[in-house]
Every structure is written in structure tokens, then in C-alpha cells.
Amino acid sequence: MSNEKRGSQALIQTMINQGVKYVFGIPGAKVDQLFEDLTYSDDPRTPKLIVARHEQNAAFIAAGIGRLTGKPGVVATTSGPGVSNLVTGLITATTEADPVVALGGQVPRDDLARLTHQSILSKELMANATKSSVEVQDANNLSEAFANAYQSAISPKAGAAFISLPADVLSDKVNRPEVKPLTKHENGRAADATLDQIIELLKHAKLPVILAGMRASTPENTAAIRSLLKKFPLPVVETYQGAGIISHELEDDFFGRVGLFRNQIGDTLLKRSDLVVSIGYDPVEYEARNWNVDRTGKVVNIDDVAPEISKDYQPDVIVVADIAGSLDALADRLPGEFKLSADTSKTLDNLRQEFDSENKVPTDVKPGTVHPLAIVRALQERVDDDTTVTVDVGSHYIWMARHFRIYKPRHLLFSNGMQTLGVSLPWAIAAALVRPGKPVVSVSGDGGFLFSGQELETAVRLNLNIVQLIWNDGYYDMVKFQEIAKYGKPAGVQFGPVDYVKYAESFGARGLRVTSPDDLGTTLDQAFKTKGPVIVDIPVDYSDNIKLKSALLKDILN
Template structure:
């Protein structure tokens, strides 16, 4: 039966069928039909069109939606540079497991092989940035192309899917009905035989430890893991993207986060353990060559995808199945009397005490500046468990990852695959859209903020209450302190000052500066009470950064 829809309308109906709430992007001639139909549709279910200030940032916002909800965020751009500007955003999403569907305008079909205005091989370009990349040649294929892109984006390992849309295809009439809403596949767990093998290895191990990674951070997997910990207390180490998996209830099972430099309590525990149960762990988070240098006696890989094997990561047991269902079945099958031996419990208590005793203490910051730990601690006082904190890349990111506590998964967000500058503010915009009634904080350095700072206008336009902290020192400091450690000097890391208060005000946001370090708490109180986006300029003293890499093993600095 004919649908009498334009191709763009069939595409929008497909979005409706999958519950897409937003489309982020920037308009252009090759995709304007889609934008027209999004903005002027009478259907209240049509996704809201939100125009961004750069295509890369629009992709970051869409990826933030994907990470927070588990469902793809959608970004739409015009052809040529509109598409190529998506590349970094899509590469980041694919590396870090965030589902995104990217719609890229393209020249009309009869111009595809010509050297015409904005004609680039979009599909081929995105083969390297996305999990799947296709170009639609017939309007009747638009709905199925979108649904297949949706499936590709959410299937393990989640990531980006790209669809190239020639302008005339969007305007053509379709004669086929759109694809119906997708049916969610039933979870498939590991076999009882495999579960018994895992239980046997756990019972044999003297010091088992759980390494909880990015794919352990979904609500379903976190709930299943908590159920396991409720039955038997096991030490848990989080990756940066696994931040928040351990709740208040299981605080005693938390042994820190691992990533970057190998000198944390979690690194020591992983080194000493004779069995690592890696749950949803992805090597892009923290390569096994960093945490498995000594090659643990036994590694169990429980994941929804097959592991990447290397000389440093050759699991003894590989489970490729639904993680939550498998954990639940493992908990049910685990003997009621199973627990860690007393000497293991004693060792864990001693290990925790040693690290707490050796904990980094603040040195006195330079006049007019604030120590990173002071900023972390003051921010910790301002938030609750429902607050979403997004963190950009830089020296502040290491301090936050090590010392800022979060007790709910996907409420403390890091880019730890690509380590992409500029993600924090776009992710915060996504978080405020998804969690409108909760506090949202974006934490950036002065080096990274201006990568996406123009999206402050988007936040102002949408009247989003976002507190943006800028740790300001005038350097690309994460590079600076590592150069100094390697070469005894730095190169190419200094840049000029920006008045971030005036910057904020020029966009219609509130700008605050911590001029008196003793008033940091007061300024943060003011920021959280303000209406709309707020920038807080915080002068930071990174002199203690060298301690971030102190007491390392020889294979660390990278």
C-alpha cells in the first residue's frame, strides 16, 4: 500500500517508531528537506530539532544521549564539510561504545561521480569512523536503512552508524510502508556448564577481583552485579567508564578506578590477584599491557562481545552472552556458603589501609590559585547521587577520575577511549535534556573548553541549568607535565588568556570567577543557585601533577 510520504517523512516516521526524541545538527541545502519536515510537522511525536553551533559538537551531544540512555542519539548535517566535521565525534562514539545514528546530506545522485559543490565520498569516509556506513539510492530504502543503522548502533559493541542521504532521495516519494518498531531480542545467558566452570575457578582462587568496565555500567548489568555482591563480598575495581558502578551499599567492595598511570590501589590489587573477572571490560579503556603486566593466573572475560586478544590478554574463560542475565544466573548458582578466605579479607583491609595512609595530601597552592584536590572536594559537597558530572580531557580529568566519587553508573562521564577534547559541555547538554530535574556539571580545562565552548549558546537558547567549571592555568597541562617528566622541559603547550566571565556574558550566560581561593565554596553555591548556564573560572595550581605519576612501575609513562 502506498504511503504517499516523502523520503524525509518516511525517515522521520522511522525515528518516531523507535522513540527518538531529538535530532541535533546544522542545516544545509542537501539536508534542508529533512529539517523542514522536522520543524513543521504536526505530529507531536516528531523528534525535536535542536540546532548546534558545530557538527562535531552535535555528534558529541548525540553520543551523550546514547551513553546516558543506551538508545542512539541522532545527528543530522549537510554534505561535504558538514559530514567530514562529524568524523571525530563518530570515532569517539564508536571507540567508547556510545550508540549514535548520523544522517549526512549528500549531493543529488546524478552528481555523485562529478567534481561538484560539496561532493565527497561520505560513505567511504565514514567506513573508518563508524560501525556501519551506507548510502541510500532509493527513497523506498530509507526506513529500512534507518532501522538497520539503529540495530548496528545498539548491538554490542555499541557505536556510530552513518547514513548518506542524497538530496533528491529525501525529496522523492516513497511507495512502501515504513518498518515497524523493532523487537528487542531476548537475553541469552551462559550455559550452566560454563557457570560451573567459573564457580570452580572462583572457589579455587585465593584473591579474586572484579574488573568492571564500560559495558558493566548499564542499569541492568549494575543491578545484577549488586545482586552478586549482596550474596558474596568481592573486591571491585572500576575503569573510568565504569565509574559509579559501586553504590553506597557496597562501598567496602570498592577498590578504586584504573586508567592512564599504573599506580592506584586498583592496579596493585589487579597485580596481586590470582583471578580477574573482567565484566564488560574493553581494552580501549585501559590496555591489558598496563594492568596485566605480570599476567594473572586466571582471567575470566564476561562480556557481550568477543574480547580482543593480545599477548597480555588471553582469558582462560571467554563468555560472550548477555552480561546481566549471566551474572544473575551465576549469583543463583553460586553456593550459599562461598566467601573469601579470612586471609584474603585481612589482606584487602591491609591494602586499603596502606593506600589511605599514603593518600596524596595537598600542598599549599600558589597565591591566588587553588589545589586540584580542593576543587574536587568542594565540588563533591555540591552534588548528590543524582547529579551528572561530565569531564573533559586534561590534567583535571586525572584528578577527577581518581578522587571524585560517584555512586550511580553513567553519572560521571569520561572520554577514555579517544580522550577527545571538547566532549564535556556537549555531554552536559545531553545530560540536562535526559535528566532535566537533576543537577548537571561540566568540568573542563581552559585548553579543552574552547574546543566546544560555542555550544554555550545552545545551552542558553535551551535555558539549561548547567554549571561549567573551567580549571584555568594557561596550558595544555596534561601534555605539559608529561613532557616535563620525559624531557625535563615542555614544548608547544602555552596559550594566551581568555576572560571567561566576559565570554559567558557575551552568550547571555552567567560568568563567575574565583578571585579569592577561600571563597570557592561560596562561588559554587552561587553557581548552583543561578538560572541558566553558568561558567565558573577557577585558577588552578597543577604543581602536584608530578605526584599523579609518582611511585610508578617502569612501564608506565605514556
């Protein structure tokens, strides 16, 4: 009996072997064999094919899977524009360390050198958007190509990998066995001598501060940081992708987030610190020239990726090793009597009071609108620790990053490396799939929402419980208020109105509208009780946005 199978079947079996649960994508002639075999497979372990409404959004959903689970999400599209539409999603994933494997259809092999329908240099196009980009020329190589792409996607620094699939390769016969489930890589921890060097620096530091970055937010690394803080309480500043590292019981150690404009409590603390311990920090989140300028203190870099060295970032101690293992070993070697001085504790208390005072909600807003802090507070009161909140890019994301608290890692998601518009709803779809039964909230502006709003139909089709908030003001406001700060007037930032209640209803979702601050709470309560996707249109007063940029540290010119 022959063991031959089609290339697409071998590819699917390899996905099964690696535990892939979903494939997101858009159909087309060059990948129809793969879509057929995904749809009609008899194996119950076959990944579920979920058709999206745009390739870019399919890549965003796959990246959301990657960020939430640590395992690559998979996206599949047809050739030509099907592949080129992936670029933004994949470069965002690569920049922000979200593992993705992208499968792009390609013309048959004998058409690759011809000017034929949808023939583009897919592999070359994706070379700068991904960690690895290959084109498979023999069906027997499909399994190996996927396994290596999967491994590339999860290896530090995580990101996207691309495989170009000529149509005839998918339909060709395969007689080679598929790659087995990959074994997990085990990285060693830091050497004892290096840990002792870090301990000596901690002993002599007056104000040591932890800067917790994107790679600190894995479950293992977060657990290790929390264990360390229970033994030696240190002030912690999170990056946007480090949100949620601090738990409820460690909230006294939390001193805000940094990631945009050098004017936060965290910036003040980092500037004053004579020892910054950066954990899983990536400069794409917040360049060292923002937080390490004119500092005279030392820096310890603990990461599983070698740091990018610049004139502004030259760590005194560099650990490139398993983060959790290194932190656990550090905690074990720390003397039990470690604590901050009374003067340092007083300084931190004063900073905390200033930090907390910034959350007061102003009452003088334009009639019929709601202040950003009122929205943040109302949402805060209605979420629990299991809620996933995805945040698009815009003025709202600055307010959310600065004022919204979350106590589990990777439950508050931002695009801060690329600041890519349109990520929020696709990420929310990913969260609803991998965290079934848990609340999911997507927060967008009226500008960014329509970059991916068509995926509302996908959410309706899948019957996902997603509350989509739209902060509505009729502008690309994050650009608007910065133009006003620079030039005194805005340009090219206004667009026309959309009735988002009718928009929601046209997709089969529920649409709700807030008309004043007084009905914000009751409207949100109604949204959270609604089954399936629901849009909440909130008119927002961004009059205070200029304060987000103007209150800079005294040594920085605006």
C-alpha cells in the same frame, strides 16, 4: 487517496517508530528538506530539532544521548564539510561504545560522479569511523536504512552508524510503509557448566577481583553486579567508563579506578590477584599490557562481545552472552558460605587505608590558586546521587577519575578510549535534556573547553541548568607535565588568557570567578543556585601533577 509521502517524511516517521526524541545538527542545502519537515511536522511525536553551533559538537551531544540512555542519539548535517566535521565525534562514539545514528546530506544522485559543489565520498569517508556506512539511492529504502543503522548502533559493541542522503532522495516520493518499532534482541546467558567452572575458580582463589568495564555500566548489568556482591563481597576495580557501578552500601568493595598510568591502588590489586573476573571490559579503556603484565593468575571474561585476544589477554574462561543474565545465574548457583579469607581481608584493609590517605588536600598552593583535590572535595560535597558530572580530557580528568566518587552508573562520564577534547559541555547538554530537573556539572580545562565552548549558546537557548567548571592554568597541562616527565621541559603547550566571566556573559550565561581557596565553596554554592548555564573559572595549581605519573609500580620503568 494516495499514501505517498516524501523521503524525508518517511525517514521522520521511522525515527518516531523507534522512539527518537531529538535530532541535533547544522542546516544546509542538502538536508533542508529534512529540517523543514522536522520543524513543521504536525505529529507531536516528531523528534525535536536542536541546532548546534558545530557539527562535531552535535555528534558529541548525540553520543551523550546514546551513552546516557542506551538508545542512539541522532545527528544530521549537510554535505561536504558538514559530513567531514562529524568524523571525530563518530569515531569517538564508535570507540567508546556510544550508539549514534548520523545522517549526512549528499549532492543529488546525478552529481555523485562529478566534481561539483560539496561532493565528497561520504560513505567511504565514514567507513572507518563507524560500524556501518551506507548511501541511500532510492527513497523507498530510507526507512529500512535508518532501522538497520539504528540496530547496528545498539548491537554489541555499540557505536555509530552513518547514512549518506542525496538531496533528491529526501525529496523523492515514497510509497512503501515504514519499518515498525524494532524488537529488543534477547541474548542467552552462560551455560550452567561454564558457570560451575567459574564457581570452582572462585572457590580456590585467594584474591579474586572484579574488573568492571564500560559494558558493565548499563542499568541491568550494574544491578546484576550489585546482587552478586551482596551474596559474595569481592573487591571491585572500575574502569573510567565503569564509574558508578559500586553503590553507597557496597563502598567497602570499591578499590578505585584504572585507566591511565599504571600506578593506582587498583593496579596493585589487579597485579596481586590470582583471579580477575573482567565484566564488560574493553581493552580500549585500559590495555591488558598495563594491568595483566607478569601476572600468574587466571582471568575470566564475561561480556556480550567477544574479547580481543593478545599476548597479554588470553582469558581462561570466556563468556560471550547476556551479562546480567549470566551474573544473575552465577549468583544463584553460588554457595551461601562464600567469603574471603582473614589474610585477604587484612590485605584489603591495608590497601584501603592507603587508598583513602591519598585524598588529603594539601594546603601549600600558589597564591590565588586552588589545589585539584580541593576542587574535587568541594564538588563532591555539593552533588547528590542524581547529579550527572561530565568530564573533559586534561589533567583535571585524571584527578577526577582517581578521586571523585559517584554511586550511579553513567553519572560520571569520561572519554577514555579516544581521550577526545571538547566532549564535556556537549555531553552535559545531553544530560540536561534526558535528565530534566537533575543537576548537571561539566568539568573542563581551559584548553579543552574552547574546543566546544560555542555550545554555551545552545545551552542558553535551551535554558539548561548546567554548571560548567573551568580548571584554568593557561596550558595544555596534561601534555605539559608528561613532557616534563619525559624530557625535563615542555614544548608547544602554552596559550593566551581568556576572560571566561566575560565569555559567559557574552553568550547570555552567568560567569563567576574563584580568586582563592577560601571563596571556592561560596562560589560553587552560588553557581548551583543559578538558573540556566553558569561558568565558574577556577585558577588551579597543578604543581603536584608530576605525582600522577611518577608514583608507578616498582616493576614499571617511568
